[in-house]
Amino acid sequence: ELKVEQNPLFLSMQEGKNYTIYCNYSTTSDRLYWYRQDPGKSLESLFVLLSNGAVKQEGRLMASLDTKARLSTLHITAAVHDLSATYFCAVDRVKEYGNKLVFGAGTILRVKS
Amino acid sequence: DTEVTQTPKHLVMGMTNKKSLKCEQHMGHRAMYWYKQKAKKPPELMFVYSYEKLSINESVPSRFSPECPNSSLLNLHLHALQPEDSALYLCASSPKEYTRNSPLHFGNGTRLTVT
Numbered sequence: 608e609l610k611v612e613q614n615p616l617f618l619s620m621q622e623g624k625n626y627t628i629y630c631n632y633s634t635t636s637d638r639l640y641w642y643r644q645d646p647g648k649s650l651e652s653l654f655v656l657l658s659n660g661a662v663k664q665e666g667r668l669m670a671s672l673d674t675k676a677r678l679s680t681l682h683i684t685a686a687v688h689d690l691s692a693t694y695f696c697a698v699d700r701v702k703e704y705g706n707k708l709v710f711g712a713g714t715i716l717r718v719k720s
Numbered sequence: 721d722t723e724v725t726q727t728p729k730h731l732v733m734g735m736t737n738k739k740s741l742k743c744e745q746h747m748g749h750r751a752m753y754w755y756k757q758k759a760k761k762p763p764e765l766m767f768v769y770s771y772e773k774l775s776i777n778e779s780v781p782s783r784f785s786p787e788c789p790n791s792s793l794l795n796l797h798l799h800a801l802q803p804e805d806s807a808l809y810l811c812a813s814s815p816k817e818y819t820r821n822s823p824l825h826f827g828n829g830t831r832l833t834v835t
């Protein structure tokens with residue numbers, strides 16, 4: 608059974624600081640996704656990581672994937688208040704199929720002024 | 721704005737009621753999904769439809785009945801629900817079931833309360 612673990616589950620950080628969210632998964636997969644969810648809202652796709660060593664960046668967020676370690680990271684650079692949200696990583700459950708995602712528990716990020 | 725539209729946004733129903741959740745997308749996607757999300761928890765997959773056929777049922781109780789009338793529409797029929805079924809129900813779509821490069825596109829969800 609595929610398990611996806613995120614840590615930390617809650618992150619309170621000051622504006623301007625850097626931090627990293629970690630996502631570990633238990634079985635082989637080469638597809639990992641990061642989503643953002645604002646309170647009461649839907650999920651917004653941030654990154655799709657499809658191969659070992661993949662790195663993608665958008666603004667102050669950068670995601671990477673190490674399939675050998677079964678680890679993805681979401682790095683936040685110089686945090687701003689607008690980044691406050693819940694961040695989920697998600698992994699495809701079965702390699703032959705797409706989009707049957709198993710989500711991590713989510714990391715609640717609060718950026719303080 | 722999301723390209724996957726869900727109605728209603730909020731629904732309150734009693735345990736003896738029958739209601740339906742609706743989901744619509746016009747992106748030409750051929751795979752559609754229902755997820756359930758409890759408060760402060762991640763989404764959990766319920767059903768997957770691929771080319772209008774039920775592809776996956778994640779052992780969901782029969783009081784939830786999905787329907788895919790055509791490639792753009794996905795319904796979730798609700799009957800005899802329990803209070804613990806209260807949650808945010810998210811619909812999502814993707815170009816097709818086996819889509820390596822495309823993430824799911826989620827709707828804004830229906831917040832369901834069962835009284």
